[in-house]
Amino acid sequence: MIDPRRLRVLRAVADHRTVTAAAAALYLTPSAVSQQLAALEQETGHALLARSGRGVRLTAAGEILLRHTHEVLAQLERAEAELAAHAGGAAGEVTVAAFASGIAEVLAPVIARLALDHPGIRLRVRDAEGDESLPLVLDGAADVALAVEYRGAPGADDPRLSRVALYSEPFDAVLPASHPLSMVPSVALADLSDSDWIGPYPGNPCHDVMVLACELAGFQPRLVHSSDDFRAVVALAGGGAGVALVPRSALRGMALKDTVVRPVAGQPPTRRVFAAVRRGSVGHPLLRPVLEALQREAAGLSTD
Template identity: 80%
Template sequence: MIDARRLRTLRAVADHRTVTAAAAALYLTPSAVSQQLAALEQETGHHLLAREGRGVRLTAAGEILLGHADAVLAQLERAEADLAAYSAGAAGEVTVASFATGIALVLAPAIGLLAERAPGVRLKVLDAEGDASLPMVLDGRADLAVAVEYRGAPRADDA
């Protein structure tokens, strides 16, 4: 499997045209960059660089891999951004269990605000009465319940 860190190294060498300049841009030693490139050549089974004066140029195989590297690295950046948004609570799915009147009077107005303030959060609403919604939260089928107090509800001090 091709290592993404090595693809970043290939991108830096292509951009800077010397191992030394690429190393400086990546905060690595030239030796570390050379090792990364040698490992990448071994992973792919192709020579990726050719010496050109004091610098290097990509071979045809290197150019092909670089085109894929750009796509892979861009996708990895999107994945990291999506995970950061999820960690910050700005993306993901929230499941809410609620009785019908709660959906109409509480959730409907909140859905509009949620869409404005956190467009990456998807809301899933489940129609459930209080006696069904609280167990849904406890067993993980819902993240939140909108319910009214009912005769069989746990007491306020019930852990």
């Protein structure tokens, strides 16, 4: 009989590619993870992992078991959701991992809404960039992720997650007030090819959006200044340090001293935001009201 707790360990190792990283995600020691994997190999009678450089990879048998692992863990999530619904009432804590502007624009109002409509549900918020929140959900450190599309993100058909589309928004160009293009009604990215750029660090999904948009416009942005805090990005632009692309919602209520904000000409780069939970848990009586509240709050933000 295969212990489903060991299947969670197998999936964590498959996701993180090293025993050490999987152990950190599961709040276990590396030796404990190794012991769980050894026991799982004994239960199945197959070698499930092989060394690959400094990490590990799944064997063919491991890949087969991983496919079933996704189904088993999703079914367990559904069982927990049905049992919770059978018990009646929605009371408990839900951890939501979200990026800063998503917290400000969507999550904070949702907390106020849930306090009135579902006073038994308490939200616990974790600040996490768009590419950090999904691993937190998969590892069980968060229940809901507020995430953005990015290169390498799990797709809508990923067997580990269920996604709910929330909103999409364009990136606007932020220029120093002294910039030669500050007076034009909209900015073509190609016209900024000679400018210094300010943007998030590599790994941040918004960095990917910036680089891809510039590549499509025919150039590589000369990234001189880096910050994941859009307030800092805008302040640097105001100081004349360079130009930037910033999601429109991140600019709301922000001091725009010595800067101008212009829409991007043509088809602007876009940030698509969604909520994600572990597959099988959508119907959980604690999570369903949270997802519905996120959808209602986000309904007025989309610009598509």
